[in-house]
Amino acid sequence: MGLIMTLTPVTQSSQIPPALLEKIEEAITHYPVSKRSAALPLMHLWQNHFGYIDESGIEWIAAKLELQPIAILEIVTFYPWFRQTAPGKTIIRVCRTLSCAMAGSYELHDQLCKATGIDSAAGHDHGLPTSPDGKFSVEFVECLASCGTAPVCMINNDLVEKVTPADITTIVAQHS
Amino acid sequence: MSTLPSAHPKERRIIFGNVSEPNYAPDLETYLKHGGYNEAKKAFTMKPDEIIAEVKAANLRGRGGAAFPTGVKWGFIRRDDGKPHYLCVNGDESEPGTFKDRIILHQDPHQLLEGIIITCFTLNIHLAYIYIRCEFTHAKAILEKAIEEAKARGFLGKNIFGQGFDLDVYVHEGGGAYICGEETSLLESIEGKRPYPRIKPPYFPAVLGLYMAPTIVNNVETICHVKHILRLGSAEYAKMGTAGDGGTRIMCVSGDVMRPGTYELPVGAVTMGELIFDICGGLKPGRSLKAIIPGGSSSKVLRADEVFKIKKPGPDGAMVEQETKLLDIVLDAASVAAAGSMIGSAAVIVMDDSRNMVWALNNLNQFYAHESCGQCTPCREGVLWMSKISTRMLAGGGHENDPKMLHTVADNIAGRTICAFGEAASWPTQSFTEKFAEEFAAAAGKN
Numbered sequence: 001m002g003l004i005m006t007l008t009p010v011t012q013s014s015q016i017p018p019a020l021l022e023k024i025e026e027a028i029t030h031y032p033v034s035k036r037s038a039a040l041p042l043m044h045l046w047q048n049h050f051g052y053i054d055e056s057g058i059e060w061i062a063a064k065l066e067l068q069p070i071a072i073l074e075i076v077t078f079y080p081w082f083r084q085t086a087p088g089k090t091i092i093r094v095c096r097t098l099s100c101a102m103a104g105s106y107e108l109h110d111q112l113c114k115a116t117g118i119d120s121a122a123g124h125d126h127g128l129p130t131s132p133d134g135k136f137s138v139e140f141v142e143c144l145a146s147c148g149t150a151p152v153c154m155i156n157n158d159l160v161e162k163v164t165p166a167d168i169t170t171i172v173a174q175h176s
Numbered sequence: 177m178s179t180l181p182s183a184h185p186k187e188r189r190i191i192f193g194n195v196s197e198p199n200y201a202p203d204l205e206t207y208l209k210h211g212g213y214n215e216a217k218k219a220f221t222m223k224p225d226e227i228i229a230e231v232k233a234a235n236l237r238g239r240g241g242a243a244f245p246t247g248v249k250w251g252f253i254r255r256d257d258g259k260p261h262y263l264c265v266n267g268d269e270s271e272p273g274t275f276k277d278r279i280i281l282h283q284d285p286h287q288l289l290e291g292i293i294i295t296c297f298t299l300n301i302h303l304a305y306i307y308i309r310c311e312f313t314h315a316k317a318i319l320e321k322a323i324e325e326a327k328a329r330g331f332l333g334k335n336i337f338g339q340g341f342d343l344d345v346y347v348h349e350g351g352g353a354y355i356c357g358e359e360t361s362l363l364e365s366i367e368g369k370r371p372y373p374r375i376k377p378p379y380f381p382a383v384l385g386l387y388m389a390p391t392i393v394n395n396v397e398t399i400c401h402v403k404h405i406l407r408l409g410s411a412e413y414a415k416m417g418t419a420g421d422g423g424t425r426i427m428c429v430s431g432d433v434m435r436p437g438t439y440e441l442p443v444g445a446v447t448m449g450e451l452i453f454d455i456c457g458g459l460k461p462g463r464s465l466k467a468i469i470p471g472g473s474s475s476k477v478l479r480a481d482e483v484f485k486i487k488k489p490g491p492d493g494a495m496v497e498q499e500t501k502l503l504d505i506v507l508d509a510a511s512v513a514a515a516g517s518m519i520g521s522a523a524v525i526v527m528d529d530s531r532n533m534v535w536a537l538n539n540l541n542q543f544y545a546h547e548s549c550g551q552c553t554p555c556r557e558g559v560l561w562m563s564k565i566s567t568r569m570l571a572g573g574g575h576e577n578d579p580k581m582l583h584t585v586a587d588n589i590a591g592r593t594i595c596a597f598g599e600a601a602s603w604p605t606q607s608f609t610e611k612f613a614e615e616f617a618a619a620a621g622k623n
């Protein structure tokens with residue numbers, strides 16, 4: 001019989017810093033009527049800290065709110081914002097919807113994918129389309145409520161309006 | 177976020193009054209210097225019924241999409257029924273074409289808080305949530321800072337304004353799903369559940385809402401208007417608008433115009449033509465108008481050469497039906513409805529003659545296919561079929577009867593779903609294929 005080695009990955013729930021825990025406790029107080037309401041806020045805090053939500057995260061949040069893990073899993077998988085695998089270091093979200101599309105957002109998306117080495121046809125059913133070097137994720141998202149300054153995209157947490165081809169070169173250079 | 181350009185003479189900036197001021201900042205001191213919280217204080221000197229009567233008399237209609245009379249909605253709440261009541265402010269702003277609440281949430285958060293205070297005092301509400309889409313990544317911190325400032329002043333929290341009234345306000349971020357703008361989905365989302373819209377009846381969250389208690393859901397802009405109704409008085413406020421549709425409405429114009437943007441206009445003050453040509457600087461050079469989506473992507477498209485039969489007051493005051501061209505439609509809820517569409521979230525998307533209508537519809541079909549929550553079979557399946565059909569038409573691989581097939585699929589979604597997403601998703605397909613039949617026919621059956 002050979003030796004079976006199992007690699008135990010380090011789970012997110014074993015690395016919760018006190019500052020995150022403090023924010024979690026605070027968020028729960030915002031819902032005096034039902035703790036379950038804190039599910040989304042906890043998922044946001046978790047993903048903001050770890051970059052994504054792993055299985056241990058789903059179980060930890062569920063236990064914290066006295067829920068079954070499925071109650072968290074079913075919303076992690078529902079909302080487009082949440083992911084269960086690590087994204088690239090810089091996440092670029094390009095608005096795909098009509099006003100932006102009329103202003104050239106498909107070309108923008110293509111150009112961004114080319115500049116970062118991402119397959120522009122890749123869907124995001126299995127995590128965000130991410131560049132081989134792990135530096136970028138680029139995805140199409142729906143209307144970002146900034147249609148008057150189309151085309152727009154978000155670079156991590158920041159909105160960029162009236163994006164031009166020249167902007168793309170700058171954005172990619174800045175985050176490489 | 178860009179600052180607003182100077183106002184067009186037809187504009188009357190009430191909601192955007194503050195943010196139009198040079199160097200206006202979202203902090204409490206700046207807001208107070210601009211008359212901030214005066215009406216919240218005034219509200220406590222009034223009787224709640226008096227405030228509801230004012231909101232009714234002001235003819236304020238909801239700015240979130242359905243244009244429902246706000247005062248009537250508020251009237252469904254029985255202040256003294258002994259139950260807890262809640263307010264959920266809808267800041268999901270995800271109807272394609274809409275970009276007004278973003279400005280309030282980021283640049284004038286105290287105006288929203290003041291509206292919330294007035295609303296909560298009126299309806300005996302002690303807990304309110306502001307639901308914002310999570311793509312507004314900075315808005316949460318901005319709103320929470322404003323809430324802290326207001327608390328420190330005694331405007332929120334315990335015993336506000338020393339009136340023995342408690343009110344807590346929290347911000348709840350969504351997860352990037354359009355459906356959460358639908359009010360019962362929004363409630364499920366706040367409850368931490370999978371945000372499937374609730375089965376109706378009851379039709380109004382005012383009957384069973386958040387945590388199964390009477391709840392008011394109003395759009396961000398709607399709530400802000402309440403302050404100005406108290407400031408101006410209902411008569412003065414109503415006078416700005418048309419019969420049954422008072423005040424100002426923030427129009428969001430995008431697409432093929434020279435000056436897209438937000439324009440706060442007295443309701444009914446301008447026609448579609450004035451909005452596009454006088455205010456938005458017209459079309460791009462050498463272009464002609466092809467189509468207009470008047471109230472967000474879910475409203476039915478209007479064709480440039482359509483003539484509508486719309487009732488207007490005649491010389492003797494009696495309503496007479498008049499033939500009205502698209503550019504002559506007056507921008508109020510009733511006129512746009514009479515043209516067979518809706519003012520919705522007042523998001524006007526303009527398309528010129530360079531646009532391919534199959535391409536435009538396909539873009540919207542992909543939106544609805546991505547955003548259906550999947551609860552009801554006609555919608556879950558139908559939106560995907562519509563998206564696949566318009567995609568194959570664009571690629572040149574469609575069948576001759578594809579336009580008819582598209583329409584049939586849409587007909588089988590509308591009216592057969594739990595929430596109005598079904599209509600929202602069907603109306604574009606129904607109206608595009610009807611009104612641009614030649615273009616769809618030409619694109620169909622290329623193989």
Ligand SMILES: Cc1cc2nc3c(=O)[nH]c(=O)nc-3n(C[C@H](O)[C@H](O)[C@H](O)COP(=O)(O)O)c2cc1C
Binds near residue numbers: 239356357399
């Ligand atoms: C699919 C769908 C999406 C909606 N999205 C929004 C939205 O993003 N913001 C909003 O205020 N209302 C939205 N609504 C309308 C709300 O259900 C609700 O009518 C509105 O928030 C009520 O506020 P009001 O009366 O102040 O307009 C949406 C409705 C549907 C059916």
Ligand code: FES
Binds near residue numbers: 095
């Ligand atoms: S369509 Fe891109 S922001 Fe609205």
